[in-house]
Amino acid sequence: MKNISTLMTTEVISVRESDGVEEVGKKMLTSGHHSLPVIDASGRVTGIITERDLIDAHRQVHLPTVISILDSVIPISGMHEYSEELRKVTAVDARGLATKRHLQLARPEESLDTVADRMFEHQLHALPVVDAEGKLLGMISRSDILRGLLSPS
Template sequence: MKNISGLMTTNVVSVQESDGVEEVGKKMLAAGHHSLPVVDGSSRVTGIITERDLIDAHRQVHLPTVISILDSVIPISGMHEYTEELRKVTAVDAQGLATKRHLQLARPEESVDAVADRMFEHHLHALPVVDADGKLLGMVSRSDILRGLLAQS
């Protein structure tokens, strides 16, 4: 198999942007997946939610380290992490919880090697596969890729 169209799972469990955080968690556990794509009313992928996102949504927010100089507060580090933690703990629905920045999507005609490289580079377990309009066609996981590679041997 040269592209991922033959490897991807087409019977995909996804969540709507308006689904509540608890509902998303229940769907993820029931499906047994590490991540679920978030879709809008037109089935376009708008984000992805991972197990880590759901766990982070229930953790305490850690304030960033700052220093105060001449009545100014200057963050030393961790401001991006703080913003992400705050976003997750205040999310009430899938749209608010989903990772949207640097969202990685695959196209069915992409090569197995290209998709595998991207997944490992970004430490991803699975990628949504979309058409030219961004509509969800399937998901491809590390297990799917491994199965395809072993079938070629």
């Protein structure tokens, strides 16, 4: 069974937590990638920024629908979505914009099938590949997965 260490891209374009949102957008556009890992000063992956995150950062915030009962304001739905939208539009740097909740990471020794299943389950285009300390080693993309599945063993 193939593992992803031979398929991953090792020359990764990443952003630092302190990089501004505009700088992140320019880096994403010039790189042609759909997502960029966010790393801290020691090189550990702390989040990921996708094209969707950057688009959301420039959209208008939609207030959630609420009802009022006995002087209480109760959201009908969407409070989590509202707080995520608010977080993104107020972000000034990669740290504030990055998706950190339920961050999916891969390890180089993981099998191709395991990583492919996780990517499709979570509808991801790419995963950062990290070592035991969480330091960025590479990225594995859907294209890398496809190349691994189509190449002879």
